[in-house]
Amino acid sequence: MDTPRPFAPRPERSAESDADGDDAVDISAPEPMGRHRLKVPEPEPLTAHGPARVIAVANQKGGVGKTTSTINLGAALAEYGRRVLLVDFDPQGALSVGLGVAAHELDTTIYNVLMERGVDIREVIRKTNVSGMDLLPSNIDLSAAEVQLVTEVGREQALGRAIKPVIGDYDVVLIDCQPSLGLLTINALACADHVLIPLACEFFSLRGVALLMDTIEKVQDRLNPDLTILGILATMFDPRTLHTREVRQRVEEAFGDLVFEAVINRTVKFPETTVAGEPITTWAPMSNGASAYRLLAREVIAR
Numbered sequence: 335m336d337t338p339r340p341f342a343p344r345p346e347r348s349a350e351s352d353a354d355g356d357d358a359v360d361i362s363a364p365e366p367m368g369r370h371r372l373k374v375p376e377p378e379p380l381t382a383h384g385p386a387r388v389i390a391v392a393n394q395k396g397g398v399g400k401t402t403s404t405i406n407l408g409a410a411l412a413e414y415g416r417r418v419l420l421v422d423f424d425p426q427g428a429l430s431v432g433l434g435v436a437a438h439e440l441d442t443t444i445y446n447v448l449m450e451r452g453v454d455i456r457e458v459i460r461k462t463n464v465s466g467m468d469l470l471p472s473n474i475d476l477s478a479a480e481v482q483l484v485t486e487v488g489r490e491q492a493l494g495r496a497i498k499p500v501i502g503d504y505d506v507v508l509i510d511c512q513p514s515l516g517l518l519t520i521n522a523l524a525c526a527d528h529v530l531i532p533l534a535c536e537f538f539s540l541r542g543v544a545l546l547m548d549t550i551e552k553v554q555d556r557l558n559p560d561l562t563i564l565g566i567l568a569t570m571f572d573p574r575t576l577h578t579r580e581v582r583q584r585v586e587e588a589f590g591d592l593v594f595e596a597v598i599n600r601t602v603k604f605p606e607t608t609v610a611g612e613p614i615t616t617w618a619p620m621s622n623g624a625s626a627y628r629l630l631a632r633e634v635i636a637r
């Protein structure tokens with residue numbers, strides 16, 4: 335992987351200076367980075383479902399949009415007729431809460447599926463208010479699993495074993511990782527086909543990615559040779575500030591075609607959706623945030 339090069343002045347792109355800060359970048363604009371910006375096709379409808387591609391949404395930095403991207407990518411994939419399972423793999427349970435589930439009140443969660451024999455994962459999976467999208471919830475109990483797993487045989491494969499029975503039921507499984515590179519995240523990487531890396535357009539974000547890439551390489555070497563990086567998603571993008579535009583340019587220079595065309599702008603609509611307990615695709619279906627996650631869903635299907 336190339337190291338990021340220093341900043342170079344770039345021509346202004348009119349599409350990035352929209353005043354409301356809520357517009358996706360115009361992907362048909364002339365491309366200063368030399369990337370091929372192709373139209374992303376409408377996905378073909380599916381006639382049969384499964385087995386799922388498993389995608390870990392990971393970045394050890396918190397607050398970069400992992401959970402938000404898991405919910406909204408999942409909802410957009412479901413709109414395209416994909417059967418989606420969202421796996422909340424963070425003891426904070428933010429994914430569950432973001433879908434309106436009172437996670438702390440649940441008796442059975444992913445913790446029980448991971449740690450107890452004879453627990454049927456299908457009885458723990460819940461429907462969400464998005465048709466075609468289910469949730470394997472989590473709460474603070476999961477933090478105990480991380481400690482308990484350390485002494486288990488095959489400790490890195492616990493999540494893979496847990497979700498195996500339902501892989502055939504879904505087209506996509508999205509795992510919302512916790513903000514660390516600890517054993518839970520390793521479990522997610524060990525059972526995933528791909529990693530999707532949300533990256534906030536802030537200066538400090540790039541530093542952490544090298545460490546994440548290092549971890550991904552170790553998992554590829556030791557646990558999961560088939561793991562690939564699906565792509566890097568620029569999040570929290572504010573087209574009005576030079577700062578975030580520069581960071582996004584650096585991300586594109588460093589990671590080239592790995593960077594998704596879809597860019598998620600910083601907008602208050604996302605915190606609002608958390609309060610509403612539903613995805614942006616249903617909360618504000620015509621918003622640019624919803625369109626951006628639909629574009630991401632098309633790219634994920636196409637890649």
Ligand code: ADP
Binds near residue numbers: 569603605606608
């Ligand atoms: P992570 O899972 O990486 O910790 P979250 O998805 O939980 O990150 O996002 C952190 C906070 O930022 C949440 O309050 C969320 O509502 C908010 N947020 C996420 N994406 C955006 C965005 N594009 N614009 C503004 N706020 C956002």
Ligand code: MG
Binds near residue numbers: 401424429
């Ligand atoms: Mg999160």
